Amino acid sequence: MSTEVRVPTLGESVTEATVATWFKKPGDNVSADEMLCELETDKVTVEVPAPAAGTLAEIVAGEGETVSVDALLATISEGAAAPAGKPDVAPAKSSGSAKKKSAPAGDSIDVMVPTLGESVTEATVSTWFKSPGDAVARDEMLCELETDKVSVEVPAPAGGTLGEILAQEGETVQAGGKLAVLTTGETPQDAEAPAPEKAQAAEAPSGKSVEHAPSAKKLMAEKGLSPDDVEGTGRDGRIMKEDVQRRLAEGAAKPAPAAAPAARPGPSSRAPVPAEDAGREERVKMTRLRQTIARRLKDAQNTAAMLTTYNEVDMSSVMTLRREYKDLFEKKHGVKLGFMSFFTKACCHALREVPEVNAEIDGTDIVYKNFVHMGIAVGTPTGLVVPVVRNADQMGFAEIEQRIAELGIRARDGKLSMNEMQGGTFTISNGGVYGSLMSSPILNPPQSGILGMHKIQDRPMVENGQIVIRPMMYLALSYDHRVVDGKGAVTFLVRVKEALEDPRRLLMDL
Known part of the structure; x- marks a missing residue:
């Protein structure tokens, strides 16, 4: 039995999008609500989650192709992935959290970064309300994420014990990324099993070749810009069309690197602090909102x-x-x-x-x-x-x-x-x-x-x-x-x- 992955509603008056990036390839195991690909419209990027757990069987629309609303993107063969349980009848919370799943006692469930909102691809972990080893109830708040504008609470997808926290307070996480591992039932020792996955996840961004959005590459070519001239705000620094448009609006020439500290003051731009004042200062990292x-x-x-x-x-x-x-x-x-x-x-x-x-x-x-x-x-x-x-x-x-x-x-x-x-x-x-x-x-x-x-x-x-x-x-x-x-x-x-x-x-x- 297979499940179809289709283009979601893209927004008012938006009828088509470009397939920008596939995060999975045919044969990969996927979990329900795990991000499969990213679509790009004229204004925003839209992430497409897996409608069910299984194995990605076929990609119908490759990167760079233009697709319309409800068009077929891929198919998923069910039953080949790690047990994910059946979806609950209860709808997901309005905060954008992934659909909750029930799992047998002792199974590990990943706590994922929920959908953060239109055109928002990353957030900062601001507060963990639980520590590893703490018992948690289903839908109990585990942590709070902070985006550029709003705070998003992440509830527990099931009852059990919080095992390993993979994203600590202050770390930046991508939409669809893994935050922690939850062990259902009363077997907290099982929570340590996904530790190797953490190392793989940490290595993935550095070893990944970032593919910029097709429309962004086209616009950069038309305007004579190189990727080094544009600051990407997409996943892993990926350059989107709106990044290029923002760069063009700021001026034809990119400021020289020497001018950067003056434009965005940092710790290095400060004058030396007298020794007698050093202990009377407090340094606090700016929030994403600030x-x-x-x-x-x-x-x-x-x-x-x-x-x-x-x-x-x-x-x-x-x-x-x-x-x-x-x-x-x-x-x-x-x-x-x-x-x-x-x-x-x-x-x-x-x-x-x-x-x-x-x-x-x-x-x-x-x-x-x-x-x-x-x-x-x-x-x-x-x-x-x-x-x-x-x-x-x-x-x-x-x-x-x-x-x-x-x-x-x-x-x-x-x-x-x-x-x-x-x-x-x-x-x-x-x-x-x-x-x-x-x-x-x-x-x-x-x-x-x-x-x-x-x-x-x-x-x-x-x-x-x-x-x-x-x-x-x-x-x-x-x-x-x-x-x-x-x-x-x-x-x-x-x-x-x-x-x-x-x-x-x-x-x-x-």
């Missing part, structure tokens, strides 16, 4: 022609309206009426009039978005994340407040999915909650605009020749001058100001 934040913010500065324009808004009308209706609003909708819904609606209103602020550059094209996916910057204990409120321009005040509240809780708990942080077209950052009076926000690539909110502070203002006290807020719009002209940026900010100072304009679409 490294990603640093890289993306620096890329934004290097790539975009970033400029900031400022204005101020009298918050009297919004505060009066909010004070008048907040109790009734919360009673009816079950959520508090905050300031973010007013700012979100005001920005959506302004983006319709100045669409270039809601656009992005793609090569030599400008892509205008006829929708608003609003990014809301959220500070968390581990760093800044930007969850996205999709189709915010079609939502009412209550829907916006409810969605922002949900995303805020998920962000603080580290439970945001990759999908919830992708696809934003414009961003709002509220530094006012921390007491900021004035700042220049940095763009969130590839977006062309970000609005910075600040603290509300009573200030003397002149109205009709009289000095009055008004609750004022400074607004800052950072924008990409390659797409947005100064007139458009100023107009956008003025429209936001007008909508907030007279919220009735939002209702009348003025």
Whole structure:
């Protein structure tokens, strides 16, 4: 009996992909959910797991071939691989963990790195909750992995004893890689058996010849780049198409090696530390999230022609309206009426009039978005994340407040999915909650605009020749001058100001 391996759903409006790499060859034993091959679409890479345990019988679509959704990739002959047990009826957890299997007592089960999310190929082991020899229950959390954006918990695939941990805290692991070995039942001594496999796994990356993605090789050839000019982010440093595109966006010439320490400071770039201070320092490795934040913010500065324009808004009308209706609003909708819904609606209103602020550059094209996916910057204990409120321009005040509240809780708990942080077209950052009076926000690539909110502070203002006290807020719009002209940026900010100072304009679409 054989099982077919087919092309999975590739994403909205994506109908075909290129077979980039096969990790197995005909005749190899495979376990259920073990990664067989990697497909590459225009935007992302997709890993294809084995639907069942057995032996890879035939590869139908070789590397470099283009395949459509649901096309046949390979076949697996069942029954030849190591016992894997029958799949449980219970579905896999939303964290992306592999399907759980039941196994006879005393059998060893590999604990694998789960699918990490679209285009995410590796993670760092941040915390082990169990030690070798500890008894674990089925679905009990064994460890936590950290990717560029989210944390992923790995549950135990079965009850038993944790044998050997193959990936220690701080190590980088690939999607589909092996984390540990679990021995079912009460025979912890069996857990030491896979030790030779660990040595083989450690040797595999160094001895493997990395095959770069076909579309990446084609694009490098067209642009006159060599693999040494491009930093690969795929498995084992494999260069993907998006890596080449990112390299081209950074400039035609790669920086000289001597300039690298200045671009990304490391321990070697520090000045000598006086002996009396050496014992009073603490060195902590940057988390993957913090490294990603640093890289993306620096890329934004290097790539975009970033400029900031400022204005101020009298918050009297919004505060009066909010004070008048907040109790009734919360009673009816079950959520508090905050300031973010007013700012979100005001920005959506302004983006319709100045669409270039809601656009992005793609090569030599400008892509205008006829929708608003609003990014809301959220500070968390581990760093800044930007969850996205999709189709915010079609939502009412209550829907916006409810969605922002949900995303805020998920962000603080580290439970945001990759999908919830992708696809934003414009961003709002509220530094006012921390007491900021004035700042220049940095763009969130590839977006062309970000609005910075600040603290509300009573200030003397002149109205009709009289000095009055008004609750004022400074607004800052950072924008990409390659797409947005100064007139458009100023107009956008003025429209936001007008909508907030007279919220009735939002209702009348003025």
